Amino acid sequence: MTPALPSAPAGAVRRWSTDAVGAAERLDYWVGAICEGFLEMAATSPRSADFHSSLEAVDWGPVSVNQVRGSAQDVYRTRAAIARSRENFCYLLCKTDSAWSAVQASRGARLLPGDLVLVDSRERYEFHFPERADTVSLQLRPEWLERWLPDIRAAAGRRIDGQQGWGRALSAFACQLTPALAAAPPLPAALLTDQLGALIALAAGTPPQDEPALASLRRRILDRVRERHAEPGLTAAAIAADLGISERTLHRSLAGGELSFAHHLMACRMEVAARLLADARFDRLTVAEIGRRVGLLDASHFVRTCRARLGATPAQLRRQRR
Template sequence: MGQGTRVWTTETVQSTQRFDYWVGAICECFLEMEADSGVRKEFSARLESTEMAGLHLNRVTGSAQDVYRTRAAISRSNGNYYYLLCKEATPCNIVQHDRNEARLLPGDLVLIDSRQRYSLHFPGRVDTLSIQLPIGWLDAWLPNAQQMLGRRVDGNSGWGAVLAAYLRQAASAASALPAAQHREHLGGLIAAAFVTTAGESAVAEDVHLSERIEAAVGARFAEPGLSAAEVADSLGISVRTLYRALAHSKQSFAALLNRHRLAAARRMLGAPACRHLTIAEIGRRAGWLDASHFTRTWLAHTGQRPSQSRREPASNMSRAD
């Protein structure tokens, strides 16, 4: 236990008063909050808080409980902070402002903001490290902090693992480094872990979105004049977002649309059931506005006119896929 460490423990309180004592302890150490527990009769918990040059490192252990930061509690608070939480041994669920929910596994981290509602659900037991971060200080290290709220950071790989290990080491030997050095190390590690996570989240979001765009174009390619704006509108996104997602998958909207139309034309040109269709009709059914546009596009991609491809075996038309 480092210098400047305060301790709250239910061991010093009668069992009938332990939970009420605990609610007072977390409000005194952190901020105004509400709590509940399904094991009040057997409740026990311990909180250690160590000050490090304006930052407070806290370790909480104890019985299962739920903790809430409500609008009423926010209105009663004189100050606010960010809190970086690291789960040590058992899973828990964190919800920030009723919209961002993270399930933390052992080692994982999450950032929450006391200016917004949050709830912390510890169904098994509490075994959590947290560090109280001044808002201005963190915003200087992590300018997009609001976008990171409630997002799980994997504490078992990459910079997340380094940050989680640093918090555990700081909690066990807080006085090993001057407090100012702790602030510098911690700020750099938070920036590295959360910026990396934000990048990975953006990539995953773009991959998922490009799949949705692909499916939407696959369903509507036969509509003459289909535009990127129409597809974006059907997906509830902006055209800019659509283009960004497609750029991540290294393709353009025009190329994607042409690929689906060419594949449909290839199937019809090679299908015995479509032998009665004219070249112009095949182009129209595949989504081209006129036969000449279809012919030019097909020639550019296959080196043949559609009528020539129709006479070729299906295997020779694979360049149009």
């Protein structure tokens, strides 16, 4: 039988942990924990056999400070859950150790370490934590948040860049708001929540980056990778330096188009390799030489990559056109 979930007076740290139950009951216990600690949601995990998670929470007036630690998992707020809920909240989430993604209604955000996202529980959302779910989650009463951010709907589901501008300040501040600090705050809680509200207004209330400018930078990155794809050992850092941008900016720009540097680089290499292997004029070149011409110095690696990405080895591709 699953143990009863804990309760605690306002201002005290409330704790839930799957260590309280056997392995077979942990995921069910965790769903109950997040429903009790946050609001009604569903959760699944690819690590059900060795799943573990914990939640610590402190109520702080209009803000609740929560810290989740645990296994890879997917969390869903469904229409049915919304219909059953007696109250709703907004959540500001920040994760610093690995990339993850969030979807609010039809708006998706891929989040890198340090980024933040705001979601509104009055609309469907999803969180996908492919590695770990270690996250700071600040539960915000909508009526309080509307004092700082009048248009919550416009901000919900958008990535807040945690590495620059006011987003960087908000990320640093939010990650300091642990349940332990909230239980014994160094300053009056009202002062700290006002600081949080002001930073949310500055970071999430500003217009998003100019999309045409981002698309233009992305095209420049993709074109430069295509130009230099034949260089062995080509790195994202080298392309970023070539374009006069930071490596992080490069990755963020590509992520905005649901692309990655490594995937695009290999796609360029395989496109050229396929063209060379399909042209009889290049039959004089060995497979190893074609690999070298597209930046892959290890012949066996080139053969394996062709099989994986083009569906056949270089020799088979040559035979297929005859």
